Amino acid sequence: MKVGIVGATGYGGVELIRLLEGHPVFQVEAVYSSSKEQKEVREEYPHLAHYNWLLEKIDPEEMAKSVDLIFTATPSGISTTLVPQLIEAGNRVIDLSGDFRLKEEGMYEKWYGKTPGPKKYIDEATYGLVEWFSEEVKESTFISNPGCYPTATLLGLIPVVKERMIQPHSIIIDAKSGLSGAGRSLSRTAHYAEINENMKIYKVNKHQHIPEIEQTLHRFDDNIGHVTFNPHLVPMTRGIMSTIYATVKDATTREELYDVYKKAYEGSTFVRVRPLGEFPATKEVSGSNYCDIGIDYDERTNRVTIVSVIDNLVKGAAGQAIENANILMGLKAETGLGFLPMYP
Ligand SMILES: NC(=O)C1=CN([C@@H]2O[C@H](COP(=O)(O)OP(=O)(O)OC[C@H]3O[C@@H](n4cnc5c(N)ncnc54)[C@H](OP(=O)(O)O)[C@@H]3O)[C@@H](O)[C@H]2O)C=CC1
Numbered sequence: 001m002k003v004g005i006v007g008a009t010g011y012g013g014v015e016l017i018r019l020l021e022g023h024p025v026f027q028v029e030a031v032y033s034s035s036k037e038q039k040e041v042r043e044e045y046p047h048l049a050h051y052n053w054l055l056e057k058i059d060p061e062e063m064a065k066s067v068d069l070i071f072t073a074t075p076s077g078i079s080t081t082l083v084p085q086l087i088e089a090g091n092r093v094i095d096l097s098g099d100f101r102l103k104e105e106g107m108y109e110k111w112y113g114k115t116p117g118p119k120k121y122i123d124e125a126t127y128g129l130v131e132w133f134s135e136e137v138k139e140s141t142f143i144s145n146p147g148c149y150p151t152a153t154l155l156g157l158i159p160v161v162k163e164r165m166i167q168p169h170s171i172i173i174d175a176k177s178g179l180s181g182a183g184r185s186l187s188r189t190a191h192y193a194e195i196n197e198n199m200k201i202y203k204v205n206k207h208q209h210i211p212e213i214e215q216t217l218h219r220f221d222d223n224i225g226h227v228t229f230n231p232h233l234v235p236m237t238r239g240i241m242s243t244i245y246a247t248v249k250d251a252t253t254r255e256e257l258y259d260v261y262k263k264a265y266e267g268s269t270f271v272r273v274r275p276l277g278e279f280p281a282t283k284e285v286s287g288s289n290y291c292d293i294g295i296d297y298d299e300r301t302n303r304v305t306i307v308s309v310i311d312n313l314v315k316g317a318a319g320q321a322i323e324n325a326n327i328l329m330g331l332k333a334e335t336g337l338g339f340l341p342m343y344p
């Protein structure tokens with residue numbers, strides 16, 4: 001099956017190229033660019049020196065003729081107009097941006113500060129958090145791939161929220177991300193001298209992933225209320241660690257908690273629940289599609305601690321997008337993604 005990538009010159013797009021190289025069914029047929037048409041991909045990315053691909057013009061009608069599926073890995077605010085054009089021309093789309101994730105009217109304007117896409121497509125978009133919504137993905141033609149922080153956070157939280165164990169409004173999420181999460185464009189924040197040997201909190205209580213996390217948790221417990229979520233930049237290239245604290249309604253035990261997680265992810269290929277007392281580090285999933293989760297319960301405070309790690313570019317973006325594409329095209333979700341983390 002032939003796939004195309006819009007935004008192939010960005011970090012999400014180039015990670016799709018890397019992962020699709022090893023896919024047994026999908027082949028990258030075309031890579032598209034809005035600003036570097038007819039330029040060679042290897043000029044942008046010398047690590048692809050053996051490829052002779054040219055970046056092609058974005059033309060929805062032509063794309064529908066040449067590929068079976070399109071990944072859009074574009075900054076927020078682009079897919080709102082591009083994705084409807086692609087779908088209307090007959091393309092199947094997996095969108096990696098946040099443009100079609102927020103369903104409630106007014107939320108996209110509020111949190112992204114931009115004009116939303118057409119309501120028809122917001123309603124049509126299936127939120128592709130694979131572990132929990134794969135049945136919906138099967139029925140869909142247009143997938144909105146989850147954000148990187150929400151993927152780590154939701155995979156960590158859903159088991160206890162679904163069991164209605166958590167006190168409303170008690171969830172606090174302290175998240176850290178490597179710099180590739182911010183994309184390839186240059187910015188002062190991503191400047192070496194600004195982030196090396198440094199740590200920064202940003203978008204305090206204003207991050208656009210807050211409503212995405214709340215919207216999804218409410219599907220499992222509509223009384224869960226609001227969450228506090230704050231992200232930090234840490235001096236590494238890849239990786240997200242989401243450390244989550246929440247108060248339980250009724251006292252529990254570490255063993256009971258562990259059973260909830262084991263049961264929730266029994267049979268899951270990519271979520272690995274660590275044994276009690278063990279907590280994952282970002283390097284232990286780096287370059288892979290795994291999400292590793294460690295849990296604890298503090299009986300003095302009645303709070304759970306959940307640590308969830310992913311590679312932001314794989315499970316947090318390109319890897320999960322390929323899982324969604326696999327399901328959409330009738331393949332097993334894990335097809336082409338069975339590689340180990342890079343360690344050390
Ligand atoms: N980086 C990450 O870890 C994650 C990113 N995401 C989301 O995925 C999307 C891509 O992120 P990322 O790859 O990091 O971003 P980058 O900034 O690295 O790349 C984005 C690419 O989008 C393309 N682009 C810019 N403007 C347009 C346009 N008008 N039309 C079409 N393409 C355009 C650019 O390529 P060109 O100029 O060649 O067209 C650019 O290379 C974003 O929405 C991001 O929020 C989601 C999860 C994780």
Ligand SMILES: CC(=O)N[C@@H](CCC(=O)OP(=O)(O)O)C(=O)O
Nearest residue numbers: 076097098147148177181182208
């Ligand atoms: C480290 C870093 O800067 N990360 C980005 C993640 C952006 C992202 O993935 O944005 P959408 O999911 O909303 O498209 C951020 O915090 O904005």
